[in-house]
Amino acid sequence: ETGVTQTPRHLVMGMTNKKSLKCEQHLGHNAMYWYKQSAKKPLELMFVYSLEERVENNSVPSRFSPECPNSSHLFLHLHTLQPEDSALYLCASSRRQGGTEAFFGQGTRLTVV
Amino acid sequence: DQQVKQNSPSLSVQEGRISILNCDYTNSMFDYFLWYKKYPAEGPTFLISISSIKDKNEDGRFTVFLNKSAKHLSLHIVPSQPGDSAVYFCAGATNKLIFGTGTLLAVQP
Numbered sequence: 138e139t140g141v142t143q144t145p146r147h148l149v150m151g152m153t154n155k156k157s158l159k160c161e162q163h164l165g166h167n168a169m170y171w172y173k174q175s176a177k178k179p180l181e182l183m184f185v186y187s188l189e190e191r192v193e194n195n196s197v198p199s200r201f202s203p204e205c206p207n208s209s210h211l212f213l214h215l216h217t218l219q220p221e222d223s224a225l226y227l228c229a230s231s232r233r234q235g236g237t238e239a240f241f242g243q244g245t246r247l248t249v250v
Numbered sequence: 251d252q253q254v255k256q257n258s259p260s261l262s263v264q265e266g267r268i269s270i271l272n273c274d275y276t277n278s279m280f281d282y283f284l285w286y287k288k289y290p291a292e293g294p295t296f297l298i299s300i301s302s303i304k305d306k307n308e309d310g311r312f313t314v315f316l317n318k319s320a321k322h323l324s325l326h327i328v329p330s331q332p333g334d335s336a337v338y339f340c341a342g343a344t345n346k347l348i349f350g351t352g353t354l355l356a357v358q359p
């Protein structure tokens with residue numbers, strides 16, 4: 138248990154569906170991140186939030202929409218996804234933005250059909 | 251451009267022997283480097299880090315070596331145990347973490 142909780146653990150959705158991934162941390166961290174892990178690829182950083190403000194958006198398509206309502210919660214809203222978006226989506230948090238140790242959640246395994 | 255590269259997708263080692271996982275990087279602005287370990291169906295967990303101003307950091311069975319001139323780092327695990335079997339990710343840090351593709355380590359009993 139790293140202190141970062143993601144729900145759901147698994148999600149299957151159709152290309153026309155809208156769903157949301159949730160991440161919660163109670164570590165008192167100020168930065169939160171969304172990463173995507175696809176087979177045989179590096180962990181890809183999608184979004185960075187620092188003190189609830191989005192500070193980085195790594196050219197992620199608009200069908201992925203993050204939301205950070207407070208320092209403990211982070212959402213990833215999904216709509217009209219493509220099958221190639223199927224991947225493991227990982228949330229992480231760290232004390233501050235940058236190269237400090239990040240704590241990861243267990244991930245949401247997303248399958249788009 | 252892949253800034254952090256782990257060229258060995260997998261490594262198999264006998265229990266009790268040394269495991270050496272390698273990582274190369276291209277970004278000279280990284281100010282530190284981290285190793286994460288990932289079991290199936292779990293998120294990565296932090297293992298050990300090293301500042302770019304050091305060349306070695308040791309924590310129990312785990313030692314990370316950094317060769318800045320070669321832009322290379324390695325993780326040594328000794329002695330290796332079956333519970334060490336996992337995917338190991340190397341990451342470089344500036345204002346964010348950039349990860350490699352990971353190396354799957356299998357420690358055979």
